[in-house]
Amino acid sequence: MIGLMAAMTLPAMSPALAEVKPFPSSFHAQQMVVSDGTQYVRIGGKGPAVLLLHGFGDTGDMWEPLAKVLVKDHTVIVPDLRGMGLSSHPSAGYEKVNQARDLVGILDQLKIQSVVLVTHDIGNMVGYALAAGYPGRVTKWIVMDAPLPGLGTWDKQLVNPKTWHFNFRGPDVERLVAGRERILLDRFYNDLSADPSRIDEQTRNHYAALYARKGAIHDAFSGQFAAFAQDAEDNKQLFARNGKLGMPVLAIGGDHSYGAGMADELGFAATNVQGAVITNSGHWIMEEQPQQAVDIITGFISKP
Structure with a gap:
């Protein structure tokens, strides 16, 4: 069954979830085998490779x-x-070093040796595990608006009232959220944006439907978030073993969120860090100010 899923070619988006713009027809999507399951992967184009990793409240559709x-x-x-969007829902393995290992396996299956890495939110955490654990596979890293467990100001983040959800998990919590996924996501979109109206109804409904899928909230809370404590320990070990990252890093923050502080955050983890600030944006940079983000990211990627 797993082999059949790995070979299956699918539309780049589920037709039932068409309210967020579909990827161009030059993309295809497939379920690719990883440890204990599969990951839904969109692939398109030819040339130097770029790997894009999303976070909570989004999927790769962002x-x-x-x-x-x-x-x-x-x-x-x-x-x-792992456990998000249209990927499968393994019961374990949400530590970011494990997810990085899975991504290396995906790159190997695609015969891709190295990538430019672009990440946001929890994607930053997976991204650090990939860049620090496999530095030869990452040529540049663009990292957006979230800190790294165990490094920089992480301990202060744990007592920030806006991060109460890091420990929001368990069977009773899941019963509380069941059927109310849209309300839950609205809290994140409204509280962490510069202007909540920038995240429109179609986008909110699209992601609410994905997070209402069986296992999605459980895997986000009891999988991705619950792993943060172990991620912090793993990151400290990676840093102690390998030191600061050497590849060029662009740290992007929304001016109503991490702002210029993102460059400081990444300065704890990398030696060659540039910063950029997206204006009139909170945490949801790709939804709030996509054109600014695209211009800054593509400019950095195109630099020799």
Whole structure:
């Protein structure tokens, strides 16, 4: 069964979830075998490879504005993270070092040796595990608006009132959220944006439907978030073993969120860090100010 899923070619988006813009027709999507399951991966284009990793509240669908530009002269790989979106729902393995190992396996299956890495939110955490654990596989890293467990100001983040959801999990919590996924996501979109109206009804309904899928909230809360404590320990070990990252890093923050502080955050983890600030944006940069983000990201990627 797993082998059949790995070979199956699917539309780049589910037709039932067409309210968020579909990826260009040059993309296809498939379920690719990883440890204990499969990951839903969109793939398109030819040329130097770019890997795009989303976070909580989104899926790989968030990257459409960037992917449609990059695909003209790059190979673009856009997975849904473990247990999220249309990927399968393993019961374990949500530590970010494990997810990085899975991504290396996906790149190996695609015969791709190295990538430019673009990440947001929890994708940053998976991205660090990939860049620090497999530095030869990442040529540049663009990292957006979230800190790294165990590094920089992480301990302060744990007592920030806006991160109460890091420990929001368990069977009773899941019963509380069941059928109310849209309300839950609205809290994140409204509280963490500069202007909640920038995240429109279609986008909100699209992701609410995906997070209402069986296992999605459980895997986000009891999988991705619950792993943060172990991720912090793993990151400290990676840093102690390998030191700061050497590849060029672009740290992007929304001016109503991390802002210029993202460059400081990444300065704890990398030696060659540039910063950029997206104006009139909170945390949801690709939804709030996609054109600014695309221009800044593609400019950094195109630099020699």
